[in-house]
Amino acid sequence: MLASRCRLSRALAPRVRAPQVCSSFATGPRQQDGTLYEFRTYCLKPSKMNEFLENFKKNVHLRTAHSELVGFWLVEFGGTMNRVFHIWKYDNFAHRTAVRKALAKDKEWQEQFLIPNLAHIDKQESEITYLVPWCKIERPAKEGVYELATFQMKPGGPALWGDAFKRAVHAHVDQGYTKLVGVFHTEYGALNRVHALWWNETADSRAAGRHRSHEDPRVVAAVRESVNYLESQQNTLLIPTSFSPLK
The missing domain is CATH 3.30.70.100 (Alpha-Beta Plaits)
Incomplete structure (x- = not known):
């Protein structure tokens, strides 16, 4: 009898909801818009910086034909020198995958842009970010x-x-x-x-x-x-x- 009363009391007692953590910086709105930004940093051989930049300038259209370049900068101060930093925009991960596949089949891009530039790069880093x-x-x-x-x-x-x-x-x-x-x-x-x-x-x-x-x-x-x-x-x-x- 006592056990029945305890069960009834629990059933009638008001339910206490767990506190919810909310933030205007939360990830929900970001995930509804799948647009992502890839941050790429190249550490270049000091003697090859000018050659790399000239080749990039001459042939950048071969790369931007596939996806949008947001910006391209030289690192002036802060951290390791002889670096370039660039941001690429993609609609979502599927878009980026499709771009990488297309680039792998683009002989003009590989021969004029990729292969010459690879010889000038010591290290490269990549981050995927969202606004x-x-x-x-x-x-x-x-x-x-x-x-x-x-x-x-x-x-x-x-x-x-x-x-x-x-x-x-x-x-x-x-x-x-x-x-x-x-x-x-x-x-x-x-x-x-x-x-x-x-x-x-x-x-x-x-x-x-x-x-x-x-x-x-x-x-x-x-x-x-x-x-x-x-x-x-x-x-x-x-x-x-x-x-x-x-x-």
């Missing part, structure tokens, strides 16, 4: 320099640190200290990694804006919150090449 749901790629109105700020965040994903990171980014943008091109987070590569791509008119204007932001209490407060979830950060100054769509 965060709350931004899109903004194309600067004129030529300038770019900065790729790479943040290694603590494990836990966007549900943990996404909102704080978003507030830190917007604090810089809203005050006009720099121009945001796009924010990407890594799907393949080091996880919990976020890349913010910024544009400035010159390296000196970037330095001036950064100094002003350090004295702005609105930016300082937002950044202080975000760094609670930060493990490391690396900034790279990028110079667009003459054939880069993003100048």
Whole structure:
């Protein structure tokens, strides 16, 4: 009898739902839009940098006939030198697979573009990234320099640190200290990694804006919150090449 009453009490008791973790930086909206961005970095032999760039400029149309090149830059400062960094856009993973298959059959691309350039590359790295749901790629109105700020965040994903990171980014943008091109987070590569791509008119204007932001209490407060979830950060100054769509 007592056991029956206990079962009845449990049945009538209000059910307590488990708390749900929500974030505007969550992965749901990203997965509905399958567009992905491949970040490729080539470490080149120092004596072959100019030759590589000339060949790329001459034959880049053979590669862009297959998929969209977002931007192509020389690494000026930050980390290993003699590097080039480029971003390629794909509709989804199936699109990228189809492009790679088509390139494998493209004799002109292989003979004029791929084979000559391979001899100049010491190492190459690739990451697959998505744009965060709350931004899109903004194309600067004129030529300038770019900065790729790479943040290694603590494990836990966007549900943990996404909102704080978003507030830190917007604090810089809203005050006009720099121009945001796009924010990407890594799907393949080091996880919990976020890349913010910024544009400035010159390296000196970037330095001036950064100094002003350090004295702005609105930016300082937002950044202080975000760094609670930060493990490391690396900034790279990028110079667009003459054939880069993003100048």
